[in-house]
Amino acid sequence: MAVGNRPNIIFIMADDHASKSISCYGAGINHTPNLDRLATEGMRFNHCYVTNSICTPSRAAILTGTHNHVNGVMTLNSKINKHMPNVAKHLRSGGYQTAMVGKWHLGEGKDHEPTGFDYWSVVPGQGEYHDPQFIGPDGISRESGYATDIITDKSLNWIRNRDVDRPFFLMCHHKAPHRSWEYDPKHHHLYTEPVRLPDTFTDDYKNRAKAAKVAKMRVAEDLTYMDLGLAQPDGGSDVVGPKMIDAWWWHDRKVPAPKDVTKLRLIDKQDGTVFTFETPEELAEFKFQRYMQRYLRTIQSVDDNVGRTLDFLDAEGLAENTIVIYTSDQGFFLGEHGWFDKRFMYEESFQMPFLIRYPREIAAGTICDDIICNVDFAPTFLDFAQLRVPTYMQGATFRELLRQKTPSDWQQVAYHRYWMHRDVIHEAYAHYGVRDQRYKLIYWYNEDFGLEGTRPGGEEKEWELFDCEKDPLELFNCWHEPEYREVVDKMTKLLEDKMREIGDEPVHTYVPTK
Template sequence: MRPNIIFIMSDDHAARAISAYGGGLNNTPNLDRLANEGMRMDRCYVTNSICTPSRAAIVTGTYNHVNQVTTLDTHIDNRLPNVAKHLRQGGYQTAIFGKWHLGEGRAHEPTGFDQWAVIPGQGVYYDPIFIDRDGPKVHPGYVTDITTDMSIDFIKARDKDRPFFLMCHHKAPHRHFVCDHKHETMYEDDLPLPESFSDDYANRAAAAKEAKMRVKSDMTYEDLGLVQPEGGSEVGELMFPHPNIHVRKVPELKEGETITLIDVRTGEKYTFTDPAKLAEFKYQRYMKRYLRTVQSIDDNVGRLLDYLDEEGLADNTIVIYTSDQGFFLGEHGWFDKRFMYEESLQMPFLVRYPDGIKPGSITRDIATNVDFAPTFLDYAGLTVPSYMQGTSMRPVFDGSAGDDWQDVAYHRYWMHKDVIHNAFAHYGIRTERYKLIYWYNDPLDQIGATAGDEPPEWELFDCEADPFELHNRAGDPEYAAVFRDMLARLDAKMAEIGDVPEHVSSEVLAGLAA
């Protein structure tokens, strides 16, 4: 009997914000149910840490240079084959509800799904618009609840003689963070600062210092639930230049200055004269707002799991929970994602399948989001098409993955110096112990920003000895052999998947050395 498959995905949910991962930030009992009754993956990585390209990799099983969805502004060509089309052709009932983010209109809307209703763009948290085959419609309520309602209604109305494939895609916890009203008073006590919150970016590539993702300087009044004062640059730098959008960042304090901020919900005032205290205040506001939106996801995962139990569907249903990438929760002083550093690279991945996964399993085997589609097809008993570049994760799930299991994860971020975050283009690989990153600083630039004069740079991290990735070993003589090995592995991976390198290959370097 072929299993049902439920793929639940949130947006920007860091693994550390799931209590099963031991981050100590929050309590997510329903997500923890998946880990306790199934498997927690600790090395599931995204191949491009940004929403649209990650989603394209998931539905097609291909890297972004193949599916051509490399940035937020390159949307999917829905004539391409995808996993839902294969499953539907193979007898599955298919549906997607929630965030699509692969484009709108006839050329980009979901295909391969019997039913679909998706939010346009990022959508909103309250009274969201959903688009389906009949066009746009406002749905009153909170978006996480609505997405779950649609998902449960689909299961209720299914043909019980055929298996189903459901993609339940939540908007939360994407910024700007707006929680369900019932969670507004959660997290009254302050949260601990990450050890690397005050990172000075020494001994790192220029990209780390130049990124505009700092909690202390780049979060907006809206991000932090504060009233934005009327005025111009004196009340804060614009989030990005636009003639009709005037979202501003909460400024940093200079010595001798004072700032008073107002809570948008309660009207409470906060006055600061100490720059460090203001930075910590911003962190606490950010984290609490973020975690409150996560709580609704946990509630609704519980609703869905309870329904499967009530209907006797749990044993023969694979339930996966993941996010489209990781997210910085103050590590290195950052919010957002994009970078290949661990907090952004790691996707949370929890999977429960009572008929095929041992409860309480934990794996450190490496997998990436291009592996998801082949996994679905494998469990459905369907042929994995030759164009897919991933590998079925089934051996990892059932414990049969041996020493020959894949040991390299590849990542490439294309949006050089985007206008909001100023993140530099880069690619690289992650192995069990090491990480190699090449900041090639693409002068071709795909979204209209002006490329600078930053030279290419290498970073090498020993993730075992340096889990916070604070010490670049690319120029360290003690790591010269490791660098050469990692460069050869990068060359081999790029050749395997057909991506074109920007760097000098290991063979050329070896020839020069000779």
Template sequence: MTQQKRPNILFIMSDDHAARAISAYGAGLNATPNLDRIAEGGMRLDRCYVTNSICTPSRAAIMTGTHNHVNGVTTLDTHIDNRLPNVAKHLRHGGYQTAIYGKWHLGEGKGHEPTGFDDWAVVPGQGEYFDPTFIFPDGHRRLEGYATDLITEMSLGFLENRDPEKPFFLMCHHKAPHRNFSPHPRHRHLYSDPLPLPETFHDDYARRAYAAAVARMRVRQDMTYDDLGLVQPEGGIEVGAPMYPGASMRKVPEVVEGRPVTLVDALTGENFTFTDPVALAEFKYQRYMQRYLRTIQAIDESVGRLLDWLDDSGEADNTIVIYTSDQGFFLGEHGWFDKRFMYEESLQMPFLVRYPAGVAAGSQSRKIATNVDFAPTFLDFAGLPIPNYMQGVSLRPLFEQQTDEAWQDVAYHRYWMNRDYIHNAIAHYGVRDRRYKLIYWYDKAMGWIGSEEGEEIGAWELFDCDKDPFELTNVAADPAYAEVFRAMLSKLDAKMAEIGDMPEHDSRSVLSGLPDVA
């Protein structure tokens, strides 16, 4: 294959975009016609999973093709060492013209800025939605406009002015729809009709490990005035608990008996008064979802502009277009917003790919893929060697529907940020295969919920995802699932050994506590 014939790669990634908020996935929450164009012209992956459900580690895994214990980016506060190899460096060395615009979130300043790119402009930290600052190779500049539109303009500018003799690798990284959800004014009228509540919105967390009950990600308790587009009143604890100790942003309070809650819309000044805690919780859910879905609409328009450019320029047939997000997101399931957990809504990344030369239009796959597989995939299609430090596999056989039973059957996930001060999410790791999910929560204060005497012998969860798709019942201590537990523990141990991650559990001790199988 000559250099001119190698495919272009357009990688579009948003932040915190749940698969259910893409209409091609069929949930019926919103309409994303341009994202659907990718699915209709290519493939939708239904089992693409993140290896660490938080922004910074996920992006490091995508850039390097390695798990976080290898690339060293395990939390939001650990940044990439840009002396390390990454996929952009390999592609650039191999003859591609490369660029990244938008959210980087892998550190700022010397030693952490993007490397491997011919051009780049990234937002500091999470960035801002309106009139955001960007970091360019020559310094910081504030631009007027809406972040999603500005990132799109930069991406189109690169495409227009690139070297046409070279294939391109463009990473268009939107900051949206990360909280605080801020839609463009042109979309404020959308999704005004109430949405149905998720079946698990009023989950009581009764049949699972302690981690679910202690997490501070509940729509009814933990969303701020700013999250919901409401005016934050002056005052102290009486108007709401701080988002975290010392924060100026406060959470919208719940109704307390004898003390109604009155809220004010930040745009219209409309007042809403509640005396019923359930009604208030459901109001918060509707406000959250409206703002979230409206923020996504600008992303869909951005994708449409990029796809139109490919069509108009004649590059569409020779361009691999991928749309994904850096992880999943809870849209009220289990009463939650945010991510972090290995539960399905947080674990699943949306993934759409279109490449007329190699992906059948309108196809779908339920084979397992993860974000450490992205970098090897790019290199495979570019006709470049996949270096032996990368731990993922090329998804090309999956795209071309050439996989067999030997295809990878587990996804590994590890979340390192034990009891972060905002969300109080517990550190954990585990594996998900085609039917079951095994999770180990290794906060030392936790016990194995469901053990006969309640003794602290390890905080395990096992879910039968076919029978229990909402993951409501932990069957780790169910004798009927003892053999499944053994098999999944074996898969976990094998995967950790394969990638070189160090376990916090002792499998021999765990197995000795399981009932014998007749």
């Protein structure tokens, strides 16, 4: 097939980019004009969800179109089997040129390297922000510069040198804005004005499962000196703060949160500015503002480089016949419930940004409120490429949604399962659940199944039900409320039906109320 009959596809994915920090989503905390351009010239999704809110499993689900119990990539330490089928292999065998650039994070070495790609150049592990290393078929090299710029340079250079007689598929995966939020120095002047504290920043976790209270991802207590760009002094935990990981080889420590903060002096590692505090609340808000500054500045480089990509497509005459997608591998907490990080099925972590532009088929400035999931991406790519969607894929193409037509049989349901019970850093509990257009059901089963990177369970099992229409901040668990008994029955049936459909094995025992 000629290029003109099938679109090129550019899939740009950031790491840990919350929808709230893309200005077209309306939170008003930063300005991302180039990402907004995708929404203005295409479609914005408000209800795109991740099936497992952690980097490695999400990437496997996107690449294969399957849930993690099927592709075998269930935890952060999992590695993908290179012989497994994936969307790039199908596109390449169907005539597309394919490339993977940036963060891979699905394992390293010959058994886990990217497959299905004509060209690949990926960062080892989490990668570095400054002067990063890259791994390719010919080995390891180090590139001078800032990671977001370099990843974009490599992506655009590959497009320039492509075979112009065939369509192309590019996965451009940025490291940013992943922890530890090391921004390009040219953006140091940005976001110096305070960001409004989230309404739930001082959440006391009442009326919720135990998992919410015990998680170690609180802005006020669990951010480190490196996270906040502060100089770490010498000393023991009573002076410096506890280690993020209790191991002899780990040196990064959490910034203290003492009851008496008046003796605490924190020093900016770049310019030596000294910060002092009068109250614990003042210290907690300082950490939040510092975190947000660094996070938003890394995003500015992402936005700049999305702009470079869109301008390049215009200059090369490729914009009309190229699908451009921007998303993140999951959501992220920006101080909501007092947290940073992800992992949980609570909305800020569960919901992914998703922006898509394709002038030939998607009307400009449209918004979709239907539910899609990251396992749906691969089937959609194949649909646009006019290729058969293989039967092993568990997602569904949402091409009709892009045409503003919702199929009568479209499943308005998102399934999530987080397997990493009590990971060594964050103490997040294992859970699964479903969300429909109004309600969210979560079962905290708190078991590790012997998976690498997890610790034994034994904690009490708990259910949570949230009415996302009446309680969008997810502060009140309705599971035990009499007026929600029919909803509990309905949502539990929805959960069990979905688990049967995708072949995931439940560990709960549920007896309907009637």
